[in-house]
Amino acid sequence: MSEPAIVTVPVEVPEGLNVILGQSHFIKTVEDLYEALVGSSPHLHFGIAFCEASGPRLVRRSGNDDELVGLAVDAAVAVGAGHSFVVFLRDGFPVNVLNQIKVVPEVCHVYAATANPLEVVVVQTDQGRGILAVVDGASPLGVETEEDERARHALLRTIGYKL
Numbered sequence: 001m002s003e004p005a006i007v008t009v010p011v012e013v014p015e016g017l018n019v020i021l022g023q024s025h026f027i028k029t030v031e032d033l034y035e036a037l038v039g040s041s042p043h044l045h046f047g048i049a050f051c052e053a054s055g056p057r058l059v060r061r062s063g064n065d066d067e068l069v070g071l072a073v074d075a076a077v078a079v080g081a082g083h084s085f086v087v088f089l090r091d092g093f094p095v096n097v098l099n100q101i102k103v104v105p106e107v108c109h110v111y112a113a114t115a116n117p118l119e120v121v122v123v124q125t126d127q128g129r130g131i132l133a134v135v136d137g138a139s140p141l142g143v144e145t146e147e148d149e150r151a152r153h154a155l156l157r158t159i160g161y162k163l
Contacts, residue, residue: 004125006132011075011086011118017068018094019075019118020087020101021134022110027052029085029106030060036100037087038064044092047072053082053128065090079120081129083108095161112136 013019030050037046047068050060059076063069068088075086085107089097094113101107112118116137122129144152156162 001126004123007122007124008135009078009080009120009122011078011120013088013115013117014071016090017071018089018092018113018115020089020094020098020110020113021075021079021118021120021131022085022087022101023081023108023131024050024083024085024104024106025108026106027055027060029104030062032104032106033085033087033101034062036104037089037097040097040100041092044097045090046092047088048085049073049076050085051076051080051082057082079122079129079131081120081122081131084131 011019011021030048033048037044045065045068047063047065047070048061049069049072052058052060059073061069061073063072068090071088072086076084079086098110098113102110111131112134114136119135120131121133121135123132153162
């Protein structure tokens with residue numbers, strides 16, 4: 001038996017897209033995530049990939065946008081952790097679909113939902129890979145000032161998330 005190794009796997013998030021990374025427990029995940037996402041907005045474009053952990057151990061995929069399905073598959077293959085899933089979104093935001101994803105019966109955990117560059121911290125053992133953590137974007141550069149707070153409030157109102 002060899003020693004476990006910890007590696008980081010970068011997941012690039014192209015401009016204008018968001019990614020959701022999570023863990024599930026059953027092959028039915030792909031269909032149920034598809035139904036949750038397609039029912040959330042008629043304008044949402046998405047791609048899903050799910051790493052099967054037993055049987056043929058395939059990366060299962062679905063979505064309504066071939067480019068996003070391809071990005072999800074590439075990220076899922078790179079992470080390679082059993083029962084993990086990756087969703088790429090366009091024309092929608094994670095905040096609009098996270099509750100629908102979290103109530104999918106097979107979903108165990110959501111690690112990240114972001115437009116930032118993402119690093120997935122993965123452990124590699126003789127059995128396979130598992131996700132330990134994520135690094136979402138970069139570290140803070142300072143503490144919000146009153147002017148920064150006003151700008152945050154204005155932005156939320158401009159984009160329609162607050163009245």
